[in-house]
Amino acid sequence: MAKKYAITTGGTGYVGSAVTDMLVTHGFEVTNMGRAVCDLADPHATHSAAEKILAEKGAPDIIIHMACPPTTRKALEDTAEEETRIEFAVAMGAAEILAHTFLPHMKQGSVFIGMTTASLEKEEPEKNIGAYIPAKAALRALLKNLSSEWGKKGIRVFDVAPTFLPGGLNKHIPEGVRNLLARQKDGTIPTAGDVAKTIEKLIQG
Numbered sequence: 001m002a003k004k005y006a007i008t009t010g011g012t013g014y015v016g017s018a019v020t021d022m023l024v025t026h027g028f029e030v031t032n033m034g035r036a037v038c039d040l041a042d043p044h045a046t047h048s049a050a051e052k053i054l055a056e057k058g059a060p061d062i063i064i065h066m067a068c069p070p071t072t073r074k075a076l077e078d079t080a081e082e083e084t085r086i087e088f089a090v091a092m093g094a095a096e097i098l099a100h101t102f103l104p105h106m107k108q109g110s111v112f113i114g115m116t117t118a119s120l121e122k123e124e125p126e127k128n129i130g131a132y133i134p135a136k137a138a139l140r141a142l143l144k145n146l147s148s149e150w151g152k153k154g155i156r157v158f159d160v161a162p163t164f165l166p167g168g169l170n171k172h173i174p175e176g177v178r179n180l181l182a183r184q185k186d187g188t189i190p191t192a193g194d195v196a197k198t199i200e201k202l203i204q205g
Contacts, residue, residue, distance in 0.1 A: 005029040007053065007060045007102070009040060009094060010067035015115070015162070018192035019064060022200050028062065033094075040067050040094040041086045050101040059105035062203055065095045065139075066115045072130035079130040091135035092142055099146055108154030111203050114143045115195075118163045158202050162195045 006023050010016040011032035023030050031053060033040065038049035069090050072083050095114050103112065116136045119126050126133060140159055147157035 003027070003029050004061045005031065005057060006062035006064065007031050007033060007098070008064045008066060009033045009098075010065075010115075013066065013068075015192045015195050016066045018196040019066065019199055022196040023062070023064075026200070026203075031057065031060070033098075034067070041069065041089045043089060043093055043097060046094050046097045047101070050097055054101055054105065059102055059107070060110070061107070062111045062113070063098055063102060063106075064113045064115070064199065065098060067091075067094060068115075068132070071132045073128055074130060075128055076130060076134070084131040087131035087135040088138060091132075092138040095139055095142055099142075103146070103150055103155060106155055109205075110155050112146060112150070112155060112157045113160055113199060113202065114139050114158075116140045116143070116159050116161045118161045120161065156202075156205075160195065160198060160202070163190055 004027055006028045008016060008020060008023075008030060009032070011020045011030060012034055016032075020030050020032065031037075033046070033049055033053075038045040040046050067090050069086050072079050076084075099112065106112075116139055117133070119133060120137055120140060140161075143157055143159045147159075150157055
């Protein structure tokens with residue numbers, strides 16, 4: 001019997017490492033399409049890498065797209081055109097390539113997950129983080145369409161939207177500020193492990 005396998009992007013980051021560890025614990029072989037494999041901001045490189053993986057390993061049981069370039073930490077109007085292109089290419093473009101390449105070959109019951117952000121629910125979007133929010137909004141729209149299309153064929157598509165996490169992309173913020181921003185109404189502070197547990201529940205159905 002072939003071993004279950006999953007494809008991740010951003011699988012070695014703050015959240016990604018926790019998710020990868022969870023997948024390995026559940027017996028998955030994990031292929032991370034990170035910098036060592038391809039530049040996700042380059043659609044041609046991403047497409048070539050995906051096609052190579054499909055040819056060599058076949059379709060995965062799970063795809064989890066978590067990759068995100070470092071935020072620019074400046075207002076959107078001050079964000080350079082190339083910086084915006086990279087945000088959209090990694091957040092939404094890479095997800096589209098993964099979906100186009102793998103979903104037609106994935107079995108019923110397979111899972112495709114994209115990671116957006118709870119910030120999209122705010123009436124007043126966060127400022128000074130460049131094109132991060134618009135790029136994640138584009139990814140959410142893509143995931144919604146994929147869910148509608150592929151759900152009819154037995155493939156489950158999810159949007160996982162973590163709240164502010166005191167690490168990863170936010171690690172440069174002073175610790176006291178990070179904890180203040182991350183603290184939930186019940187006084188707890190969410191972690192990368194909490195995100196991994198949410199994904200674990202989704203893949204287990």
